[in-house]
Amino acid sequence: MIKEKVEGGFNKPSSFENNLSLSQTLDCGQAFRWQQQDDYWKGTVGIGSDSKTLEVKQDNLSEIINSDFWSNYFDLELDYGEIKNELSKISPIMKKACEYASGIRILNQDYWETLCSFIISQNNNIKRIKGIVERLSVNYGNGGFPSADTLAGLDDDVLRKMGLGFRSKYIHDASEKVASGEIQLYELKKLNIKEAKDELMRINGVGPKVADCTLLFGFHRLECFPMDVWIKRVMETFFPGKDSSFFGPFAGVAQQYLFHYARTCSECSFN
């Protein structure tokens, strides 16, 4: 039902392509190192020299389909058509958001890069987040996003030069805890949501929202429902009195559709 990719290829290639819009997926605020150049999307993902770079355009996705790494990154095994069918039953607004954001998929991103990206995201805008992540990567990333070891060795004034501002002490604390092994990100996979969230929130500068974003976009915990300013407005307006459990096991996917809808749809009442 949910599995779309089957042994030896895809059973429903056309439906899969309907459920992957590069521009929606790569520019909806879940990843920060992708850029559009003409009709291409170009990005580098992962840490240091282990990072990978891809150039791809919407009308030729073969590089993604034929690569195990990129198939996994773009989450091709999940049937988003089926998820949208289920979410659309929840309410007319949810159905509208599913249609409007129909090409968004939740990426499988590196834990550390995702954690840092969303620490940086607090009280910040997406354009500036991208700039900071890019500067950190270009200057200290050895190809990809800088490792925890690397960032833990940088002085506060060096981080501030990258534009981090008051978040520099948060990145420093995260780096120290991860580099020292005090927090083992890989081990969080084994924990339930509450335990994993509490563990992440031991980092100075990581609260409920950043923890949820890290779990959703880095650990692929699709039931996580990050409450940011946009989603608060959506909830107050369209789902008063409800919480994330209202959206079921794919609440995180619903959240991302609603986020994109609220933020960019000119018809809706938020902009």
Added chain:
DNA sequence: GACCAGGTATTGC
């Protein structure tokens, strides 16, 4: 120049 941006820590009740 005030206000905002995918929040969080701190402070004061």
Added chain:
DNA sequence: GCAATACATGGT
């Protein structure tokens, strides 16, 4: 527990 406030920086 909950409301108010500071926090760096750059864009509008």
